Amino acid sequence: MPRRLAWLSGAGGFALSPQVLANGWNMPVGVTDLSREIHSLHMTIFWICVVIGVVVFGVMFYSLFRYRRSRQPQAANFHEHTTVEVIWTTLPLLILVAMAVPATATLKNMYDTGDAELDVMVTGQQWRWRYDYLGEEVAFTSSLSTPRAQVRGEEARGETYLLDVDNPLVLPVGRKVRFLFTSDDVIHSWWVPELAVKQDTVPGFVNENWVRINEPGIYRGQCAELCGIDHGFMPIVVQAMAPDEFDAWLAERRDEAAQEALGVDRDWGHEELMTRGEEVYAAICASCHQPEGQGAPPTFPALAGNPRLQEDLGWQLDTVINGVSGTAMPAFRNTLNPVELAAVITYTRNAWGNATGDVVQPARVAERLAR
């Protein structure tokens, strides 16, 4: 009998061996000290559970077999055994305390967001992420960039299907980065398994978390809180790079932002606004109003051939800048800059057969924003 038990536990041990667990069935070890800590805590508690399970079910099945009726026709008749009861009460208590001690230490570490060298505000929006490098004058949105043709099944799916974005979140390796999470509309959840971060973004609240990434690389994640029709279409891509590379990247983005700010005052040509507007439309608007502006009525109105849009520029400006309360249309005054707003408004007024011929200058939008 003991030999048979040994064989059974051996087979169980193989099925749960590290090789099997590492093969996509388990949580990843990750690329931060904290993620390693969480992983080893997870494995410790997992093995404690395995041992308890084997012992409890072993005793149960052994008793079923050993004391079956054909071998033990006279049932033992006894009631209460204080010593045994004390043991089976104390043992779980000790096991729970033994698990709580390292778990509490890890939790304390997770919540310690002090001494961060970089603050990044992460804002969830239906259905994209916005990253704000606080105090660095750098902010951008990060939208799905997997081609729509792959989604519709007209093209073969790539390896990173639905896990590609236009602007990844760039972070330095080896520096403590503090995240501040919030949302503009509904509850989302920013989840990157390799960084061991999964934090809800709640409108009106700020949640915190932090990472110190050890290895450069690309780490992907997804929204982990059902947030609407395109919940599966707002992935997260984190690009971790060496600190000096990161500093160069940040400086470049800062310059671009400054250039963009200068661009508000100059006169833009029709062509350059249309080109820019097409990019903005594809990244921001197309998920609801559809790539060809046909919309998805009644929730998402069509823009192509929309009479009010073509007649009433003031109304369109107000709609895009301030949103429409009570509908799915969000306010874009903080998401897009004046150049992007002017470009996308110009684009929608001149694309897909909308032939107003209007050129909306960034300066006009800026004036409207200042009101």
Place this chain on the structure above:
Amino acid sequence: MWQVIKSVLAAFFGVQKERQRRRDFEQGRPGHFILVGLVAAAVLVLLVVLLARLAAS
């Protein structure tokens, strides 16, 4: 009194000897158990709070 405290602690732990239980039900007064039970509950809460403070410091 000591018997009452012992029985309340046994109840918190979840295991009691049959002999003790019988004696409590024959000789004990409900009011005593309730009072000692409330005090013990307050002590438990205090202990947990202190433990949490200790862990968080």
